Amino acid sequence: MAGPVPAIHHVQVAILSGGEESARRFYGDILGLREVEKPENLRARGGVWFDTGSLQLHLGVDPEFSPATKAHVAYEVADLAAVRERCRAAGHPVREDEPLPGYDRFYVADPFGNRVEVLQPHLGD
Numbered sequence: 001m002a003g004p005v006p007a008i009h010h011v012q013v014a015i016l017s018g019g020e021e022s023a024r025r026f027y028g029d030i031l032g033l034r035e036v037e038k039p040e041n042l043r044a045r046g047g048v049w050f051d052t053g054s055l056q057l058h059l060g061v062d063p064e065f066s067p068a069t070k071a072h073v074a075y076e077v078a079d080l081a082a083v084r085e086r087c088r089a090a091g092h093p094v095r096e097d098e099p100l101p102g103y104d105r106f107y108v109a110d111p112f113g114n115r116v117e118v119l120q121p122h123l124g125d
Helices: 020-030 040-045 080-089
Strands: 010-015 034-036 048-051 056-061 073-076 094-096 103-109 115-121
Touching: 010 020, 020 034, 020 048, 020 056, 020 080, 080 094, 080 103, 080 115
Parallel strands: 010 056, 073 115
Antiparallel strands: 034 048, 048 056, 094 103, 103 115
């Protein structure tokens, strides 16, 4: 029997064709993720990749795109208030939600309508 999976390498989220610049603005400029270069052999597929520090986020073009409005990735940030303000300033409405023990959080839709959770551990907890 195989042992447990040692780590998650990446998560893929679907985006619309031609949405790379919108993705860069949201995931790079607003959330602060660092873009990583896609391998040469995969560039023709479109999309854009980011590094979160612990795993990669791959935004892949889906010709039959439908936004993920329930399933989501949660991004832990160091300054929730600053990210909240950047979202609002860029026209991405923020939705507050029930507290998660040990965290402050909110939800926002990316430019494609995908649900995104942004959270920060409570300071001093």
